Amino acid sequence: MTxxxxxxxxxxxxxxxALTADHPTWCPGCGDFAVLAAYYKVLEKRQLxxxxxxxxxxxxxxxxxxxxxxxxxxHFIHGRxxxxxSGVSLSRPDxxxxxxxxxxxxxxxxxxxxxxxxxKNINLTYVIMDNFVYGLTxxxxxxxxxxxxxxxxxxxxxxxxxxxxxxxxxxxGATFVARSHATxxxxxxxxxxxxxxHQGFSVVEILSECVEFFPGAFDSSIPRKGGxxxxxxxxxxxNAPEDEARHDVTDEIAAYxxxxxxxxxxxxxxYDIDRPTKNAxxxxxxxxxxxKLGNRSDLEILQKTFDRMK
Amino acid sequence: xxxxxxxxxxxxxxxxxxxxxxxLRPEHxxxxxxxxAGNSQDGIQSAGAFLARLAxxxxxxxxxxxxxxxxxxxxxxxxxxxxxxxxxxSAGDEADFLVAFYQHSYDEHIHYLREGGVLLYDSDHVQPDxxxxxxxxxxxxxxxxxxxxxxxxAKDKGKNIFVLGLLAxxxxxxxxxxxxxxxxxxxxxxxxxxxxxxxxxxxxxxxxVGNVLTRLYHFEPVEASDRAQIxxxxxxxxxxxxxAAGVRYGAGYPITPWSSIMEILRAExxxxxxxxxxxxxxxxxxxxxxxxSYAGHLAIxxxxxxxxxxxxxxxxxxxxxxxxxxxxNVQRGGPSTGLPTNVEQSDLYQAIFGGHGDSPRVxxxxxxxxxxxxxxxxxxxxxxxxxxxVFILSDTSLATRIEAFDEPDLAxxxxxSAPDISPRDGEFKPYALDHLTHHAPPGSRxxxxxxxxxxxxEHDEMGHPTGSPKLHTAMTAKxxxxxxxxAAEIPVPEVHGDPEGDVLLVGWGSTYGPIHEAVNVARERGxxxxxxxxxxxxxxxxxxxxxxxxxxxxxxxxxxDEGPYGYGQLASILRARYCDPKIRxxxxxxxxxxxxxxxxxxxxx
Numbered sequence: 001m002t003x004x005x006x007x008x009x010x011x012x013x014x015x016x017x018a019l020t021a022d023h024p025t026w027c028p029g030c031g032d033f034a035v036l037a038a039y040y041k042v043l044e045k046r047q048l049x050x051x052x053x054x055x056x057x058x059x060x061x062x063x064x065x066x067x068x069x070x071x072x073x074x075h076f077i078h079g080r081x082x083x084x085x086s087g088v089s090l091s092r093p094d095x096x097x098x099x100x101x102x103x104x105x106x107x108x109x110x111x112x113x114x115x116x117x118x119x120k121n122i123n124l125t126y127v128i129m130d131n132f133v134y135g136l137t138x139x140x141x142x143x144x145x146x147x148x149x150x151x152x153x154x155x156x157x158x159x160x161x162x163x164x165x166x167x168x169x170x171x172x173g174a175t176f177v178a179r180s181h182a183t184x185x186x187x188x189x190x191x192x193x194x195x196x197x198h199q200g201f202s203v204v205e206i207l208s209e210c211v212e213f214f215p216g217a218f219d220s221s222i223p224r225k226g227g228x229x230x231x232x233x234x235x236x237x238x239n240a241p242e243d244e245a246r247h248d249v250t251d252e253i254a255a256y257x258x259x260x261x262x263x264x265x266x267x268x269x270x271y272d273i274d275r276p277t278k279n280a281x282x283x284x285x286x287x288x289x290x291x292k293l294g295n296r297s298d299l300e301i302l303q304k305t306f307d308r309m310k
Numbered sequence: 311x312x313x314x315x316x317x318x319x320x321x322x323x324x325x326x327x328x329x330x331x332x333x334l335r336p337e338h339x340x341x342x343x344x345x346x347a348g349n350s351q352d353g354i355q356s357a358g359a360f361l362a363r364l365a366x367x368x369x370x371x372x373x374x375x376x377x378x379x380x381x382x383x384x385x386x387x388x389x390x391x392x393x394x395x396x397x398x399x400s401a402g403d404e405a406d407f408l409v410a411f412y413q414h415s416y417d418e419h420i421h422y423l424r425e426g427g428v429l430l431y432d433s434d435h436v437q438p439d440x441x442x443x444x445x446x447x448x449x450x451x452x453x454x455x456x457x458x459x460x461x462x463x464a465k466d467k468g469k470n471i472f473v474l475g476l477l478a479x480x481x482x483x484x485x486x487x488x489x490x491x492x493x494x495x496x497x498x499x500x501x502x503x504x505x506x507x508x509x510x511x512x513x514x515x516x517x518x519v520g521n522v523l524t525r526l527y528h529f530e531p532v533e534a535s536d537r538a539q540i541x542x543x544x545x546x547x548x549x550x551x552x553x554a555a556g557v558r559y560g561a562g563y564p565i566t567p568w569s570s571i572m573e574i575l576r577a578e579x580x581x582x583x584x585x586x587x588x589x590x591x592x593x594x595x596x597x598x599x600x601x602x603s604y605a606g607h608l609a610i611x612x613x614x615x616x617x618x619x620x621x622x623x624x625x626x627x628x629x630x631x632x633x634x635x636x637x638x639n640v641q642r643g644g645p646s647t648g649l650p651t652n653v654e655q656s657d658l659y660q661a662i663f664g665g666h667g668d669s670p671r672v673x674x675x676x677x678x679x680x681x682x683x684x685x686x687x688x689x690x691x692x693x694x695x696x697x698x699x700v701f702i703l704s705d706t707s708l709a710t711r712i713e714a715f716d717e718p719d720l721a722x723x724x725x726x727s728a729p730d731i732s733p734r735d736g737e738f739k740p741y742a743l744d745h746l747t748h749h750a751p752p753g754s755r756x757x758x759x760x761x762x763x764x765x766x767x768e769h770d771e772m773g774h775p776t777g778s779p780k781l782h783t784a785m786t787a788k789x790x791x792x793x794x795x796x797a798a799e800i801p802v803p804e805v806h807g808d809p810e811g812d813v814l815l816v817g818w819g820s821t822y823g824p825i826h827e828a829v830n831v832a833r834e835r836g837x838x839x840x841x842x843x844x845x846x847x848x849x850x851x852x853x854x855x856x857x858x859x860x861x862x863x864x865x866x867x868x869x870x871d872e873g874p875y876g877y878g879q880l881a882s883i884l885r886a887r888y889c890d891p892k893i894r895x896x897x898x899x900x901x902x903x904x905x906x907x908x909x910x911x912x913x914x915x
Contacts, residue, residue, distance in 0.1 A: 007733050007757065018759065022774060051731075051755045066763045067775065072752035073763040074604055077627050080597040083561075083589060087601020087609070088752065090585060091559045092729075095605070095752050113597075116590035282585050289580040298582050299724050302553055305578075306717060308494075309540045310367060 014047050016040045021070040031182030031208030032062050032129055038188040039069065039098070039127075042196070045189075054095050056085045058110060060102035061136045062129035062208070079109030082117040082126070089124045090279055096196065097124040104134050107143040107163045118172035120278040121200040127192065128203060129182070130165060131210035132217050139213040146263070149214070165205045166259035170252060170271050176202035177255070177271040182209065183222050184229060187267065194269065200277045207264075221264030232258065232268030249273075336526040341394035343402035344477065346470075347419045348411030350387035353470035358389030359712055360474055360491055365393040366541030366714030367487055369532045373823065374712040375401030375903065377651065386414060395530040399823035399830070401711065403905040407480075409473055410436050411452070420445075428523070430476065432469075450476065450517060459513035460506055468510035475514020481527050485515065537716040544682040544708030548638065549574035551686025552610055554718070556725030557636065558584025560610035561598035563591055565617045566650045567709040568640040572612065584727075592620035596637070600624060603633050604764060606729025606751030608693055612638030612702075615657045616646065622664050625699050627766040629669035629789060632747040634693035634700075636686075637671075641705040641819075643901045652901030653706040655819050656870040658879040661701040662848045668786055670793050672696070673848035675703040677822035680715035682708060685845065687723060696792040697747045703847075705869075707820045707903045733757050739771040740764060743784055746792070797849035802857070807833060807840035810860035813913050815841040816893075817867045818880055821904050825867055828909040839913055847880065855888055864893045865913055867904065872897045 012018065019040050026032050043053060053071040057063035058081035066073030076084045085099045106114055106128045117124075133151065134140040140153040144165065148157040169177045176198040180191045188206060195202035207218045220227040235246040247270075248254055255271040293301060344361065346354040358374055365372035375390040392402045404424035410416040410431040416438060423429060425444045433449035456472045471492070478488055492511060496504040520526075542550075549571045552560075558579055562572035575586040584607075589595035595611050602609035611621065618639050628635045641657045643649025661673045672692050676685040685702055693700040734750045736758025741747055750762055760772070767775040768782050776782075805814070807829045817825040825841050832839035842857060844850070858864050866881035872895055877885060881895040896912040898904065 007755070021761075021763075050761070051753055054752045066765075070759075071761050072750075072754075073761070074631070075763060075765040075767060076597070076600075077623055077766055080593055080624060083594040083597035084601040084604070086587075087559075087561065087598040087603075088605045089601075090587065090598075091602040091607050091609075092605040092751075092753065112590055113594050116594065282580075286580040286583055286585065290583065293581055298553075299720055301581050302550065302724070303720050305550065306540055306720065309542050309546075310538050310717070 011049075014044060014050055016044055018050070019043055019070050020068075022067045024068045025064060026061060027212045029211040030061070031131065031206075031210070032065075034182045034185055035062070035100075035127065035129055035188065035206055035208055036065065036068055038185055038192060039065075041185075041189050042192045043071075046193070046196070048096055052095050054088055054097050055100065056081055056088065056097065057100045058105040059136070060105045060134075061131075061210075062100055062102040063105055065100035079105050079111075080113060081105065082110060082113040082122075085124050085126075086117055086120070086122045089122050090282065093279060093283070098196070099124055099126045101126070101128055102135075103128065103130040103132065103142050103144045103163075103165075107165065107168065111143070111163075114168070115172045118169060118174035118201045118203075121173065121175050121275055123200055123277045123279045124202070125192070125195045125198075126201070126203045127195075128165065128205045129208040130205050131208050131214060133210050133214040135210045135213050151213075164259060166270050167256060169203050169205075170255050170259065173201075174203050174271070175200035175273050175275050176269070178202075178204045178269045179265070179267050180204055180206045181218070181221060181229060181267055182206055183218075184267070187231070191269070194272075198272065199280075200275060218264065221267075227264060229264075230266050232266045232270065234269060336528055338528050338530045340396055340530055341392065341398065342407065342481070342527070342529075343390060343392045343405045344407040344409065345388055345390045345405035345419060345422060346409045346411075346473065347386070347388045347415035348409075348469075349384055351384050352387075352411055353467075354387060354389045354411070356495070357470035357474045358391050360488065360495070361391045361393065361477065362712040362714070363491055363541045364483060364488055365391075366539040367491075368484065368529075369534050369539060370395055370529060370714070371398040372541070372712065372714045373398045373401050375707065376710050386418065388419065393529065395532050399827040400906060401823075401903070403907050407477075409477075411469065412436065430473075430519075446523070448519060448523065450519065452476075455513055455517065456510060459509055468506060471507050471510035472514035475511040476517060476519055478511075479515050479517070479519055480523065481529065535716070539714040540717050541712060541714045542679065543570075543710055543712050544676065544679045544704055545570040545640065545710075546574060547679050547682035548676065548686055548702070548704060549578065551683035552636070552690070553578060553582060554683070554720060554723050554725065555608075555687045555690035556727035557608055557610050557686075557690060558582055558727045559586070559599070559602035559607040560612075560636075561587040561589045561595040561602070562612055563589050563595045563617060565614045567642055567706045568612050568614050568617070568638065570709070571638060571640070575610070592617040593624060596621035596624040596635075599635060600628060600633055603628075603635050604749070604751065606731060606753070607727065608634050608636065608690055610636040610638065612636075612640065614640050614642045614650075615644045615648075615660060618657065618660060618664065623666070625671065626665045626667060626669045628699040629665065629671055630667075630766045630768075631764045632697045632741065632789070633749070633764065634697050636689050636693055636700055636702060638702045638704065640709045641703060649901045651706065653820065653903055654870060654899065654901060655703075655705060655821070655868050656879065656899075657703065658818075658847065658868075658870070658883075661703055662883070668790065670698065670789050671848070672698060672700040672793065672796060672846075673703065674700065674845055675819040675847055676708060677817075677819060677843055677845060678715075679708060679711065679713035681822075681845070683715075683718060687725070688845070690725065692796060695746070696796060697749065698789075698792055703819060705820050729753070736760075738762070740773045741769055741771050741785065741788075743771055743788055793849040796846075797852050800846045800849075800851045802851050802853040803842040803844060805840050805842055805857060808838050809840070811838040811840055812862045813839055814858065814861035814864050815839065815867050815909070815913060816844065816864060816880070816884070817841060818844045818847055819868075821867055821869065824904040824906050824909055827906045828913065831906060832910060832914065837914060844880070847883075850884075850887060854884075855890070858888065858890060858893070862892065864890070865896050866893065867896045867909055867912070869899070869904065870897055871899050
C-alpha cells in the first residue's frame, strides 16, 4: 500500500499550524483551551519528530483533546485510557505518549487503572484537567467535587469526601506528581515539560474551570479574582540557610504534607523520584532472555520448544 | 467407544510364577482407556502426562481427560488417558483400567469401569466390594510399597511414579523411553529428586503384577509416521499457535481455565522480543492489548466467560475503531462463577452478541488440541486482513487435555510480526468507505501532513466525529460487510460420513471427537450417520444450506442449555439464519464432555 511514495528528506519545522487540527468544541471560556495552547507550545518548543507524538484520551470534555491536535491519536472509552496508553508505551519505546483526561475519567471510573499505571511506573505523561464537576453529562458530582457542591445528583449538596489527587497519586506510586492551573500558561508549560522529561509515570493535575457548570470553582487560586497562586519553593541544594525550609521533591512525607494543605493549596512539583520504569525492567528481561538464547531466530526458538514436546 | 482389551471373568490367578508367565496369552490391543483416580496432590496428572507423552513418542494416538477440583489444594481428581494404535477421537466413555488410590476414588469411579475391566487399587486404602464379580480385581499395597522403596522422608510422595511403573509392566511400555521422559521431567531439579522418581518407577515395575492378570497386553505396533508427534494440551497449543502467528504482545488477568495461556505467553514472548502484561483487571487487560494493537502489533487478550463480560465495552471500541484484536475465551460452566473447572459451551451468544450496538466481530472455535494451534493462525490472519476483533473459543476440556498430533511445519507457518510504520501518502484515509481499513500506527509519517485519530465515536472517512445519519448508516454497513466478505472466503466444512442421509450432526468446538467417533461407531454398525464441524461460527461459511438440504434431520450437538424455546445456542443461530425447521438440538449441561453413547442415543432415537 505504500509503494512508490516520494519521502521528503527535509522535515518542516513543527509549528502551531502543523499541530492544529479540528477547532475545539469546548464552551467559550473553558479552561481546557489554555491547556491545549500550552501543549502546542511544549511540542513547538521541543520539536519532537511529528510522527512519534501520540495524543490519547478517554471520555469527557477534556478527553476530546486528540481531535484538536494534529498528531497520531486515539479517543478511547471512559476511564481506560491509562491501560491503553500503557499498551502503546510498553510496545513502542520510540513514541512519546501523552494522555489527557478529566477528574471523572482519571479518579472515578479509571481510578484503579491510575493506581496500577502509577505503581508500575509506565513511561508516559498524563495531564488531568480537573474541574470538580462532570461537564459533558451536564453537572453531576465528580470525585473531586467539594462537600456541599450542589449538582444534579446532589441537589442538596455533595456529601462524599472528595479525592485528594496529589495524595492519591503519591500513595499510588507515581514518580512525578505536579499541580498547575489553567490560568497560569507559563507554569503549565514548565510542568508539562518537566513531566515529559521525567522517565516514568508523570502526572500533572491542572485546575481547569468549567465556566458552564461550576463557575468560580477556583477563584480562590486566581490572583486577579482576589485569590492566591502560590508556587512550591523547591530545594536548590545550594547550602544556603533558607534552603532548609524549601521542599525536597524526593521526600514522600513532605510531599504528602503539602498535599494536605487546605484549598487552594500549592502549585508546582510535589514529588519527583527516580525508580526504574516497567518499560526499562521489561526491556532488560527481554534483552537478557534474547542474549541467553544466543539471539536465535523466532523460528529456531519455537522449533526448539516443539522439539522438547516430542 | 473402547472395544478392548478383552478380559474375561474374574479368574483365579496362578500364584508364584513371577514375571511374564508363559501361560498367559499375549493379546494385541488397539486401544485402552486408563483412568487414574486419586487426589489432586498425588501427582496423578503428571503420571497421566507421562503416559500421554510416551504414546506420542511411540507414534500412537492419545487423548487425555481430567477433572481438577476447584478447591485451592487437594480434593478428588482424575486423569484419564486413552492410548490407541488407531485414531483416538475421544477420551473414552468407559475405562478399561481403573487405578483407585482411595476408597472415595473407588466409590466414585467404579461405575466408569466397563464390565470385564481391570480394577487396580491401593490395597492400603481401598476395600473393593467382595461381591463384585464383574471386574478383575488387582490389589497392590501402593502406599506401603512406595514408602518402603523410597525410605522415610518422601512418605508416600512418589505413588504416582510407582503406578507408572506398574502400568509400564502391565502394558509392556517401552521402559527406556519412559525413564528418559522421567529424566527430562525431573532432571532439571536436584539429582535426589530424579533418583527418587526412578526408584519409585523401578519398584512399581518390579512388582509381580502379572501374577494376578489373566492377559498380557501389547499395543499393536504402529508404523512410525514420517512426521514427529507433538504432545501438548490445548492451552499450550493455542499459546504456541499465537507465537507462530506472529503475535508478540498481549495482556490478561488470571482466571481458570485461561491462566496457563497467559503464563506461557508471559514466559515465552520475551524470547521473541515481545511482552505479555499481567493487568490489574480484565478491562485493563483488554485496554492494554488494544493499545498494543493500535501501536501496530496484533495483540491478544483472553479470559473465561466472566472476564470476557468485563472486557465487552472495550471490544465494542475495537469494532468501532476497527482495531485488530484477538480475544481468547476458554469457556467453563456458567453463568457467574458457575463451574470453574468444568466444561461448557455456553459463551457462544456472548462471543457473537456480547456487545453494545451493532458491533461486528469474528468468532472461531477450536475443535481439537491440534486445532488450537491452527485456529490461532487463522484468527490472526482474519484479524489482520479485516482489522477487526476476532474471538477464539476454546473450553476446559481442550485446555486441560493432552493430545499428540503431527508436528506443524513451522518454517512454512511462521508469520512476521513487525508493525507497518512506513510513510503514508496524502491520500490516506483511516476509515475509507471503499476499501478495508488498515490503520497507520503511530510512528508512520503522514506525508499529506494530516495525522489520523482512531475513535470510538462514529466518524467520517478521516476519523472526525460525526452525527450524520448517512455516515452512520454507511459506516455501520462498512463494518458489517467485513463479515459478509469473510463468509464468502472461508471454506465450507467437509461432511464426515455419507454425503446425504437421515441425520446430519452439526458440532462446534471440543465436541469434534465424540461426534466423529459416534459417526464411526454408527457406520460400523451399518447405520448411516454424518457430521459437519464448524470452525468459523460467526460469520457462518456460505453454502451450509446445500449440505443441510441433503439430510432429513440436522441435529446440532452442543454443551449448553436448550433455552426457553428448546434449542441450544448454535442451533438457535442456525435456525435464525436458515429458517429451517428440521434443525434440532441435542444439548447437555452436566459440566462433562459428551459421551459417544449420548450422541448415538440422541441421533438414532
